[in-house]
Amino acid sequence: MISVHGIHTIDTGFVRPRFDAAYLIVEKGRGAFIDCGTNLAVPRLLAALHDAGITAADVDWLILTHVHLDHAGGAGELIARLPNARLVVHPRGARHMIDPSVLWAGASAVYGEAVMEETYGRLRPIPVERVIEAADGHVVELAGRPLLCIDTPGHAKHHLTVHDKRANVCFTGDVFGLSYRDFDTASGAFILPTTSPVQFDPAALHASIDRLVALKPAAMYLTHYGRVEHVEKLAADLHAQIDAMVELARTAHGKPDRHVVLMESLTDLYLARAEAHGWNRGRDVLRQLLGMDIELNAQGLEVWLDR
Template sequence: MTSQGIHTIDTGFVRPGFDAAYLIVHEGHAAFVDCGTNHAVPRLLQALADADIGVSEVDWLILTHVHLDHAGGAGELMPHLPNARLAVHPRGARHVIDPSQLWAGALAVYGQEVMEKAYGQLRPIPAERVVEAPDNFVVDLRGRPLRCLDTPGHAKHHLAVYDAQANVFFTGDTFGLSYRELDTEQGPFTLPTTTPVQFDPAALHASINRLLALKPEAMYLTHYGRVENVEHLAVKLHELIDAMVEVALDVGERPDRHAQLKQALTELYASRLAEHGWQGDRAALMHWLGTDIELNAQGLAVWLDRGSR
């Protein structure tokens, strides 16, 4: 799908329609927003070829944040792009220059075999190619401003990218998840993501409101694709953030907390999807949202352990 020079690239991570990177083409040059994992690099290079853009005409890779499904392939991609610089939140810059801490953290969760298969080795990026993008930093794509807004809530090192020409945001995970398999006649269904370890509900509410203040006509989500009717979706996101926080506080410190969180989140999402007119059964819900339920339960538990603040 192409609109205003924006190309959606399925990175192939996990399943089709799960993980997107974006290519913005303007005046014969280009910028990527997010890049997926190492395994996505051939798809990104093919997207350039399909858009008739040479690798030397890519000026930027912008990372919304450094979680590996968004940024794990940056070190593999950058050597293919001789003239590109990488823009990243100041809190994330050190992790792309030296990804050893990112690797160690993910390794502790997933193990060596899964890490190698899902992500591949993380490669460092020379510091001179890395540009820190603080709040309101503007990436200039040949006269097309791409404005980076500090948008914590999902992660402290998260930014969202506002493309004024197209009047759209590239939201990373700030505007939640929205899988096309959950669309109904009511439109897309959006779901907040509390992936460990920096979920902050108050900050996430504020970040969503900050995106809406610019009145974008659409959001481009990493998971997955373009969604419109953004004011309505934001209302639903705010409601679900509050409902998920209530779930976490209700479960509290029970000995079987993780299982209780997963069960309560499953019931919550099933109820909201039914209201949305989705006809899938419980097995289908777990097929599409099982991984997110697991990660959201983990993230809410970390938030509880941090003192629910």
């Protein structure tokens, strides 16, 4: 577990190593988690408290960037283990944490009950009195350390970003894309946008990225995965790819094999950009590392097209 400015990066163990992160901020002996992964990550999060020198009773907050299950699936189980903590979540996501039945039903319809149980574990409701809805501009105080919640739609309508003013960094969930360490080269971090199957909005995503860059943060902490710097360069890469992805979607629209065409064209896009970045492990390895993300991006673009 790495710590900078009291920020601890925790690998939740979801999918593969260095794929899905949660974060623990410690200030003056008090703690706040940002995102939590799935139920299966809860033992890792509790172990991180021990490593950071605090206890479960010292945690005041669990802040969710959004309620997709790789970020929030373990929220109910974790809150049950943190006697003094409250949950902070976007107003559009709060009801799904209080009563996760609709969230569970929607995901189960796609993946099936058995896969859901194995991958995420049963979702546990959070008592309404422990849930705080964070509208744009809401400030969470962690022992005098302000954590600003910023409404950042584009990936999802219920997405917020946390700006830690003390460290001058942002915890971006999925709105600032994906950057796996497997793609790091001498040129630094490689980044790509992530859509979502139902709420991708390219114009909103562009605006959210610009809003975060305007804060001039020293770094971004991504759920997938970890701390990245050179924020303005990465933002430019994201903007260019959002536009390219939208164009690929429009080109594929109306074709009988639209999904297959879009999957292949997205793979071509990411491979070309990765190779230009100095990454040369080939198409098959890229598909192994990005297969799930390419599938989700294709689905997100198709839902956007149909909408």
